[in-house]
Amino acid sequence: MKLYQVPVLVGLATSAFGSALVPRQASNESCPGYTASNIEDNGAKVTADLKLAGPACNLYGTDIVDLKLEVEYETESRLHVKIYDAEELAYQIPDSIFPRPSSEAADPSNSLLAFSYTNDPFSFRIVRKSSNETIFDTSAASLIFESQYLRLRTRLPESPHLYGLGEHTDPFQLNTTNYTRTLWNRDSYGVPVGTNLYGDHPIYFDHRGSSGTHGVFLLSSAGKDIKIDNVGGQFLEYNLLGGMFDLYFMAGPTPKDVSVQYSEIAGKAVMQPYWGFGFHQCRYGYRDVFDVAEVVANYSKAEIPLETMWTDIDYMYLRRVFTLDPERFPIERMRELVDYLHANQQHYVVMVDPAVSDREDGIPNNGYTDGVELDIFHKNANGSGYYTGAVWPGPTVFPDWFHPSTQDYWNKEFLEFFDAETGVDIDALWIDMNEAANFCEWPCLDPHGWADESGNPPVPPPVRNSSGRPIPGFPGTFQPPQSARRLRARQSDKYLGQPGRDLINPEYEIQNAAGPISYKTIPTDVKNYDGSHQYDTHNLYGLMMSIASRNALLARRPERRPLIITRSTFAGAGSHVGKWLGDNLSLWDHYRQSISNILEFSALFQVPFVGADVCGFGANTTETLCARWATLGAFYPFMRNHNGDTSISQEFYLWDTVTEAAKNAISVRYRLLDYIYTHLHRQSTTGLPLLNPLFFQYPEDENTFAIEHQFFYGDNILVSPVLEENSTDVSIYLPKGIFYDYWTHEKIESNGSTVELTDIPFTSIPLHIRGGSIIPLRAESANTTTELRKKDFVLWIAPNENNEAEGSLYLDEGDKITQDATSEINFSYANGTLKMTGTFGYDTDVVIQNVTVLGASQRGEVVTIEGPISLNEEYSSGF
Ligand SMILES: *[C@@H]1O[C@H](CO)[C@@H](O)[C@H](O)[C@H]1NC(C)=O
Ligand SMILES: *[C@@H]1O[C@H](CO)[C@@H](O)[C@H](O)[C@H]1NC(C)=O
Ligand SMILES: *[C@@H]1O[C@H](CO)[C@@H](O)[C@H](O)[C@H]1NC(C)=O
Ligand SMILES: *[C@@H]1O[C@H](CO)[C@@H](O)[C@H](O)[C@H]1NC(C)=O
Ligand SMILES: *[C@@H]1O[C@H](CO)[C@@H](O)[C@H](O)[C@H]1NC(C)=O
Ligand SMILES: *[C@@H]1O[C@H](CO)[C@@H](O)[C@H](O)[C@H]1NC(C)=O
Ligand SMILES: *[C@@H]1O[C@H](CO)[C@@H](O)[C@H](O)[C@H]1NC(C)=O
Ligand SMILES: *[C@@H]1O[C@H](CO)[C@@H](O)[C@H](O)[C@H]1NC(C)=O
Ligand SMILES: *[C@@H]1O[C@H](CO)[C@@H](O)[C@H](O)[C@H]1NC(C)=O
Ligand SMILES: *[C@@H]1O[C@H](CO)[C@@H](O)[C@H](O)[C@H]1NC(C)=O
Numbered sequence: 001m002k003l004y005q006v007p008v009l010v011g012l013a014t015s016a017f018g019s020a021l022v023p024r025q026a027s028n029e030s031c032p033g034y035t036a037s038n039i040e041d042n043g044a045k046v047t048a049d050l051k052l053a054g055p056a057c058n059l060y061g062t063d064i065v066d067l068k069l070e071v072e073y074e075t076e077s078r079l080h081v082k083i084y085d086a087e088e089l090a091y092q093i094p095d096s097i098f099p100r101p102s103s104e105a106a107d108p109s110n111s112l113l114a115f116s117y118t119n120d121p122f123s124f125r126i127v128r129k130s131s132n133e134t135i136f137d138t139s140a141a142s143l144i145f146e147s148q149y150l151r152l153r154t155r156l157p158e159s160p161h162l163y164g165l166g167e168h169t170d171p172f173q174l175n176t177t178n179y180t181r182t183l184w185n186r187d188s189y190g191v192p193v194g195t196n197l198y199g200d201h202p203i204y205f206d207h208r209g210s211s212g213t214h215g216v217f218l219l220s221s222a223g224k225d226i227k228i229d230n231v232g233g234q235f236l237e238y239n240l241l242g243g244m245f246d247l248y249f250m251a252g253p254t255p256k257d258v259s260v261q262y263s264e265i266a267g268k269a270v271m272q273p274y275w276g277f278g279f280h281q282c283r284y285g286y287r288d289v290f291d292v293a294e295v296v297a298n299y300s301k302a303e304i305p306l307e308t309m310w311t312d313i314d315y316m317y318l319r320r321v322f323t324l325d326p327e328r329f330p331i332e333r334m335r336e337l338v339d340y341l342h343a344n345q346q347h348y349v350v351m352v353d354p355a356v357s358d359r360e361d362g363i364p365n366n367g368y369t370d371g372v373e374l375d376i377f378h379k380n381a382n383g384s385g386y387y388t389g390a391v392w393p394g395p396t397v398f399p400d401w402f403h404p405s406t407q408d409y410w411n412k413e414f415l416e417f418f419d420a421e422t423g424v425d426i427d428a429l430w431i432d433m434n435e436a437a438n439f440c441e442w443p444c445l446d447p448h449g450w451a452d453e454s455g456n457p458p459v460p461p462p463v464r465n466s467s468g469r470p471i472p473g474f475p476g477t478f479q480p481p482q483s484a485r486r487l488r489a490r491q492s493d494k495y496l497g498q499p500g501r502d503l504i505n506p507e508y509e510i511q512n513a514a515g516p517i518s519y520k521t522i523p524t525d526v527k528n529y530d531g532s533h534q535y536d537t538h539n540l541y542g543l544m545m546s547i548a549s550r551n552a553l554l555a556r557r558p559e560r561r562p563l564i565i566t567r568s569t570f571a572g573a574g575s576h577v578g579k580w581l582g583d584n585l586s587l588w589d590h591y592r593q594s595i596s597n598i599l600e601f602s603a604l605f606q607v608p609f610v611g612a613d614v615c616g617f618g619a620n621t622t623e624t625l626c627a628r629w630a631t632l633g634a635f636y637p638f639m640r641n642h643n644g645d646t647s648i649s650q651e652f653y654l655w656d657t658v659t660e661a662a663k664n665a666i667s668v669r670y671r672l673l674d675y676i677y678t679h680l681h682r683q684s685t686t687g688l689p690l691l692n693p694l695f696f697q698y699p700e701d702e703n704t705f706a707i708e709h710q711f712f713y714g715d716n717i718l719v720s721p722v723l724e725e726n727s728t729d730v731s732i733y734l735p736k737g738i739f740y741d742y743w744t745h746e747k748i749e750s751n752g753s754t755v756e757l758t759d760i761p762f763t764s765i766p767l768h769i770r771g772g773s774i775i776p777l778r779a780e781s782a783n784t785t786t787e788l789r790k791k792d793f794v795l796w797i798a799p800n801e802n803n804e805a806e807g808s809l810y811l812d813e814g815d816k817i818t819q820d821a822t823s824e825i826n827f828s829y830a831n832g833t834l835k836m837t838g839t840f841g842y843d844t845d846v847v848i849q850n851v852t853v854l855g856a857s858q859r860g861e862v863v864t865i866e867g868p869i870s871l872n873e874e875y876s877s878g879f
Contacts, residue, residue, distance in 0.1 A: 031057035033121035033142035034067060044105040046071040046115065050083065050122055050143075060149035060508035061501070064090075067145055069122075071115050074103040077251040077261050079113045079126060083145065083152075084244035085498075091243040091536035092495035093221055097544060098572050100219075101265050112251035113214075126249050128212060135206065135214050136249060140235050145245075147498045149508040150222075152245055153237040160234065161207040161705045163693075164215075164604045165226055167199035167569070172596035172693065172708035174204075179228040182511040185539050185568050187437035187520060189583045190618060191590070195513035198435055198582050199569035200539040201605040202226070203266075204236070205258055210700045212253035215262055219246040221539040221570060223510045223517055241506050241517070242497060242536055255696045256688055259603060263687025266606045267575030270550075271684045274814030275347060275785045276428070276563045276578075276609065276638070277673050278307020279666050281652075282349075284617075285645030286314055287461040288328035290471065290479070293337055295651055296346070297472045302653035304662050305670065305783040308347040310430065310640070315350055318460070319392035320357040322367040322417045324424070327463045331423070336478050338425045344473075345786035347427035349563075354434050354545050355396035358388060367413055371397070374405040378534075381503075381525035388447040389438035389522065395447040398436055401544035402528035402537075407551055414552040428563035431549055431577075434542040435521060435568045442504070442518035496531045503535040542568025546577040560815050565638065569607060578609030578638055586616025586647065588725050591629050595721075596708045598636055603689035603696060608680060611638035615650045624726065624762050626650055627661035631765035632721045634665035635713045637676065637690060661763040667781040668742075668767070670788050672717070675776055678810040679714045690714060697770070698735045701752060707733055716773035716798070716807070717742065720757070720766040729758045730766065738771030740798050740854045747855035769854065772800035774807030774827040779849050789814065793871070795851040797829045805829040811842040811871065823871065829853075834865065836875040844871050853879065 032054030039048040048069040056063035066086035074080050080103070084090055108114070113135075117124040123139035134155075141153035156162075162174040165181045169191045174181070182196040191197055202224065203217040223241040238245070250261035263269070281299065286292045292311055299306035315334070317323035324331055338348045356367045356377070371377050377386045377397040386397040399406050418426050440450045470479060503525035504518055514520045517538070524535035534541075546566045553562035564577040573579065581597050584590040594612035601610040614633035615626040621643075630652055633639045643650050652662035679690040689696065692712035694704035710720045710732055718739065720732040736752035743764070748755075757766050769775060775796045782788040799805050811823040821841040828835045834851060847868035869875055 031059060031063075031142050031144050034145070035120045036069065036117060036122040037119070043108060044073045044103070048117075049086070053121055057144070059144060059146065060506065061146040064145050064147065072103055073106040073108045073111045073115075074101065075264070076106045076110050077112050077257070078264070079111065079115060079249040079251075081115065081124065081247045081249070082244065083143070084246075085145070088494045089498045090495065091222070091497040091532060092246070093219065093540065094495075094530075097540055097547070098219065098570075099267070112253070113249055128214065128251065128253070130253070131211055133208070133211055136216065140233065141237070148242055148501050148506045150240040150243070150245065151237065153235050156206070156234040156236055157208070158230070158234050161209075161695075162204050162228065162236070163207065164201065164204040164600065166201040166600050166605060167197040167597075168195070169193050169197065169593050169597065171706075172599060173706045174228060176228055176234065177230050180511055181226045181228075182224070182513070183226070183539065184223040184510055184512045184517060185435040185542060185570075186512065186514045187433065187435050188513065191582055191584050191593075192513070196511075198567050199542070199573070199579070201569070201571050201600075203262060203571065203604065205255060205604060207255060207695060207699070207705065209702060209705075213255045213258050213699065214252045215250035215258035217248040217250070217262060217265060217571070219248065219571070220244070221537060223512070223538065225510045239508065239510070241508060241510060242501070255693075255699055259606070259689050259696075260687040262604075263606050263683075266572045268687060269574045269606055269608045269680070269684045270576055271561055271817075272563055272578060272609050272680060273561045274673070274677055274789070275307055277669070277677060278347075278785045279305055279662075279669075280308040280310060280349070280638075280640035281306055282310030282312065282640055283643040283645075283649070283651075284312040284314065285643070286311060288464065289315075289330070289333045289337055290464065293340070293471050293474055293478065294469075296337075296341065297474065298651065298653050300344075300473060302659055303783070304652050304659060305666050305781070306346060307785055308349055308427070309341060310349045310351075310642070312351050313353070313392055314460075316393075317363050318357070318359075319394075320359070320365055320367065321353055321355075322413045323363060323365065325460060326363060328460060333478065334424050336475065340474060340478075342425075345784040348425070349428045349430055350424065350426055351430040351432050352549070353391060353432055354436055354541070355389065355391035355393075355398055355438070357393035358386070358395050358397050359393070366416065368397070370412060371399065371409055374403075374409050376400055376403040376406045376409050378522060378526050378528075381523060381527065383527075387522065387526050389444050390440035390447045390450045391433060391438060395450070398522055399545075400529050401541070401548055402530045402532070404529070407548055410548045410552045411555040414556055418556060420556075429549055429553055429565070431545055431564060431566045434545045434566060436541045438521050441520065442516065442523055444523075493531055497533055497536045501535070503533055540570055542566055543570035543573050543576075546573055550576045559817060561817055569605075571605070574601075574605065574607035574609075579607050580638065580640065580642075581610065581612040583617045583644075584613055585618040586621035586625060586650075587619065588625060588723075590616055591625060591632065592709055592723055594632070594636070595711060599691055599693050599708075599711055602637060602691040603693055606683075606687065608683050608690045609637050611636035611640055613642040614639060615641055615643065617642055618644045618647065620648045621650045623655045623657055626652070626655065627658045627762040628722060628765075630658060630662040631665040631763070632719075634669040634765075635711075635719045637680070639669065657762050664763050665765065670781040670785070671777045672713070672775070673785065673788060674778065674793070674809060674811070675714055675717075678776075678808055681810040681812075682808075694733070694735065701735050703733055703752065704735060712770070716770040716775060718768040718770065720768070722760050722765070728760050728762070729756060730760065731756050732766065734768070738798075738800055738855075739768040740771070742767035742769055745854045769796065769798045771798055772805050773798050774805045774829060776807065776809045776827070776848075790846065792847050792849045792868070794849050795827065795834075797834065797851060797853045799829065799853065799855065803831070808838075809871075811844060813842070825871065832879045834875070834877055834879070836869075840872050840874070846871060
């Protein structure tokens with residue numbers, strides 16, 4: 001959320017910071033680099049000492065004289081290289097926040113990659129052994145390792161195909177010249193191109209066509225500029241504000257192999273409840289609980305399936321977390337609303353922010369008093385009192401996720417406020433503003449006097465004072481008034497960051513679009529409970545809130561999968577939560593851009609449950625944009641219509657075209673729900689992505705490398721939305737092979753070419769099924785996912801050139817963390833015979849009604865097998 005627009009401060013705000021303005025005279029070229037000695041090679045592990053090779057250059061701080069190198073062949077496809085200070089003071093992310101993968105101590109002779117080095121000056125190379133191709137080579141520039149600046153540069157081949165390094169809204173295939181990707185999490189309303197956004201995912205995929213794909217992950221939460229340029233030879237360069245070099249090299253050799261290998265480092269994606277794939281509706285600015293109820297009723301009347309209703313910060317008393325506005329969202333009405341939703345197989349979600357109001361006027365503010373009692377809020381850098389910034393409720397304090405009592409605090413607030421018997425019985429959670437966002441600029445000397453132009457805090461809308469419309473479906477009394485893992489404190493004081501640094505104003509300035517690093521967040525000199533500082537851990541705040549929130553939901557309902565959608569993420573977030581792409585705008589550009597963003601999170605960053613705000617958050621949508629967006633959004637893993645408080649309303653039922661588009665699209669989405677749920681289960685167990693960029697499926701087809709407006713939903717459904725306003729045409733790329741039009745079942749034999757599609761109604765979206773696949777679909781859609789689960793299946797067989805196809809179907813109860821029984825069914829079709837094999841533990845009355853072979857009529861074959869076919873046992877039959 002949030003329509004809180006700030007001027008972009010790049011290059012301006014620095015005037016407040018004397019020394020940062022003074023250009024450095026020292027030359028980076030004069031930095032001496034390091035010399036390696038005491039090299040020990042124990043097979044799977046290589047270690048060495050690195051010593052500064054000449055007079056310190058002290059470019060942006062103090063050169064560290066003694067470093068250590070540690071190289072480990074962790075698996076046959078993964079090599080780990082660490083360069084850290086011999087004193088072991090430089091910041092390292094604790095294992096409790098990012099658990100390192102365990103090493104299998106692979107035999108280097110079996111490794112797909114090889115490490116080699118040069119002693120003096122020290123540099124290292126990583127080579128793909130099958131081709132002897134160098135994939136990483138740090139001789140491109142001298143290594144710099146200072147207290148507040150680290151630099152490592154690798155050579156790259158000319159015009160490389162690079163992807164990743166999020167979060168950003170830049171082209172999917174990264175620019176290779178004059179490109180800087182700054183990673184410093186920030187509240188980035190309007191998700192501007194070319195700037196740092198909400199999350200930090202420092203992994204890139206380097207795709208080299210037929211010679212393979214590899215991945216490089218830098219495990220670092222430091223503020224950073226990653227530069228890609230070709231001045232003096234193509235390179236990629238890390239510029240860090242602190243920490244160490246902790247690099248993982250993943251050998252691939254296919255793009256999907258890299259995804260799997262990265263999932264072994266970042267953690268497997270968390271499984272979401274089945275109903276999470278239903279359609280969600282939200283907006284900022286519903287004025288009261290009656291407004292919210294009316295939206296539910298209007299969706300029902302329009303017969304657009306609404307699975308989950310959401311409420312933004314509007315429900316809170318003066319925007320204070322863990323409170324209800326007693327006049328607009330009173331507890332009795334809120335409980336009736338939630339009961340109504342539950343009785344109709346629907347769900348309810350609200351937002352929670354990390355920042356807690358420090359005001360105690362009005363109704364009880366337990367979030368504050370409980371936090372004070374446990375003393376879990378961040379203190380000022382000088383240790384005096386709580387650091388106070390300003391967020392939605394005005395002056396606020398911020399939970400310190402490193403404090404050992406913060407989890408207990410968070411659990412308590414959730415158990416009380418979201419109590420199923422007495423509180424707001426939510427089904428899932430939405431967390432926001434966790435970059436952490438702060439409206440008050442550094443140094444925020446007067447948070448209680450701070451005000452923005454929209455008032456501090458924002459003024460709630462007037463209370464309804466006359467009897468309103470009755471809301472269909474709600475009781476007569478429901479009417480407007482007549483008037484995982486716990487975070488542990490660390491045991492040692494190693495790795496907490498070097499003492500004596502300038503934590504507010506480092507000499508190297510990353511290109512943070514919000515200005516200096518303490519702007520619009522918790523100041524970077526604020527200390528965490530464990531002795532580390534926000535300077536080193538800022539980018540972890542959203543991940544830590546995600547982990548604590550997941551634990552808090554588990555404390556409420558230990559057996560059920562918590563569905564949590566966060567705004568700020570760090571590498572590894574996908575193993576705890578899902579993600580929405582923040583405050584986009586109702587623009588065609590943002591509709592198009594969302595495609596690369598869902599691909600990045602799902603396929604590259606291992607955060608598969610992701611979506612952008614459908615129809616756009618800020619600015620005003622139009623009927624045709626919202627219609628097209630409804631059809632595209634149906635192929636986001638997470639589909640939610642969400643809107644800003646000053647925008648025109650955009651619930652799907654408000655326009656005829658959009659109503660029809662949404663009905664069509666949600667119907668297809670629901671019929672394919674088990675297909676994509678099967679892919680989520682696969683990603684959560686193997687790391688194979690649930691969405692695929694085209695080059696993941698066709699890694700040797702160069703035409704696919706830059707494609708960013710088409711994608712595969714699962715492995716086999718190619719989604720190719722219309723891209724231009726008012727247009728009903730789109731030019732799409734169909735890779736070589738057989739495809740079938742989803743809507744007409746027409747068979748297309750492509751030789752790998754661009755195809756013009758015309759006359760696509762605003763209510764539809766081009767979809768093609770890849771030859772070689774078997775798609776399980778529900779025979780029909782339903783108005784809720786609970787109803788959907790009762791529907792039978794049909795199978796569509798889409799044969800390839802060899803008249804073969806395969807597919808799979810995962811079935812379980814849909815909501816429990818530990819499933820008593822599951823089925824993992826594999827379908828195969830060859831030589832006119834369909835086979836079902838696998839495991840059949842999930843007993844179900846739902847059957848396969850019939851099986852259709854697409855395109856088969858052209859070959860004069862039998863088209864269908866009439867069912868029913870049981871899903872509880874193996875099957876084999878000829879056509
Ligand atoms: C050294 O600094 C100059 C000027 O800032 C820059 O153009 C150049 O790319 C830098 N070289 C290296 C190797 O970092
Ligand atoms: C790679 O280089 C090594 C050592 O020079 C050599 O033994 C090997 O045959 C080369 N492999 C390939 C695929 O060129
Ligand atoms: C590089 O990009 C910056 C910022 O986008 C721009 O101002 C500059 O002109 C570009 N430099 C070159 C050489 O293209
Ligand atoms: C990337 O390059 C394209 C042209 O190749 C340019 O239009 C775009 O602005 C660049 N984006 C960034 C973020 O540098
Ligand atoms: C619901 O529908 C009614 C009747 O069409 C309309 O007057 C009302 O504005 C709608 N409410 C909302 C919140 O969309
Ligand atoms: C869905 O349809 C069923 C059966 O037609 C009906 O009982 C139920 O109220 C509907 N639910 C919603 C949320 O519209
Ligand atoms: C959106 O439309 C409303 C109502 O017409 C208008 O007041 C507002 O300024 C518009 N917002 C933008 C960003 O155009
Ligand atoms: C699309 O059509 C509308 C209505 O005719 C018009 O206002 C708008 O300018 C058109 N947009 C473009 C990009 O042509
Ligand atoms: C297969 O089942 C679907 C869904 O019930 C039905 O619409 C279709 O007509 C059936 N096809 C055949 C050939 O029986
Ligand atoms: C299909 O038949 C061909 C030719 O009879 C045979 O070579 C092939 O192995 C068969 N495939 C399968 C999967 O049985």
